[in-house]
Amino acid sequence: MSLSRKRKKELRKLQTQATSLWETQQVLVGEAAAVAREAGRQLGHLNREEIKPRVAAGYETYAAPYVEKGKRVVNGTLVPAAGAVVGSAMSVWDAANDTRSRLASGRGLDLSSFKKPAPAPVKKGMGAGGVIAIILGVAAALGVLYAAWQTLRADDELWVADDPLRAPDA
Numbered sequence: 001m002s003l004s005r006k007r008k009k010e011l012r013k014l015q016t017q018a019t020s021l022w023e024t025q026q027v028l029v030g031e032a033a034a035v036a037r038e039a040g041r042q043l044g045h046l047n048r049e050e051i052k053p054r055v056a057a058g059y060e061t062y063a064a065p066y067v068e069k070g071k072r073v074v075n076g077t078l079v080p081a082a083g084a085v086v087g088s089a090m091s092v093w094d095a096a097n098d099t100r101s102r103l104a105s106g107r108g109l110d111l112s113s114f115k116k117p118a119p120a121p122v123k124k125g126m127g128a129g130g131v132i133a134i135i136l137g138v139a140a141a142l143g144v145l146y147a148a149w150q151t152l153r154a155d156d157e158l159w160v161a162d163d164p165l166r167a168p169d170a
Contacts, residue, residue, distance in 0.1 A: 051152070058151040063144045074136050079129040086128055090120075 003011070 054151060055148045058147055059144055062147045063140070066143070067140045070136055070140055074133055078132060082128050082132060
């Protein structure tokens, strides 16, 4: 298919315009990337200088006393009580298993064989108290995050733009 000289000239002109547009777009994209990098850097500074101190102050003011109180309750009341309940249940379970095995072996129930049981070996692993402590710790962390979110959300509602139609000055 052969093109006329006029069509070839128009196509070359169109190709030149397309190349010029492409180069202009590449410059524009490069400038937009530079602006985005600077905005990210400024956001990092804002986070480090404004947001982190406010969150830390909010945590210390609102959540830290409750977290400490929760730790004291868990460590002073809940863990010992849960340990006592689990220990008692395990003792009853062991006694029942011992009695069941004696009855099954045909030795009968000998009341003189009920002696003080030997102390149970110390378990090396996380028990029920550890699981409860982890659950309460996660709940406390969620409370801290919620308090921080409430603090930051309240600040966002107070902000009002000076002139919403004008671009911000750098």
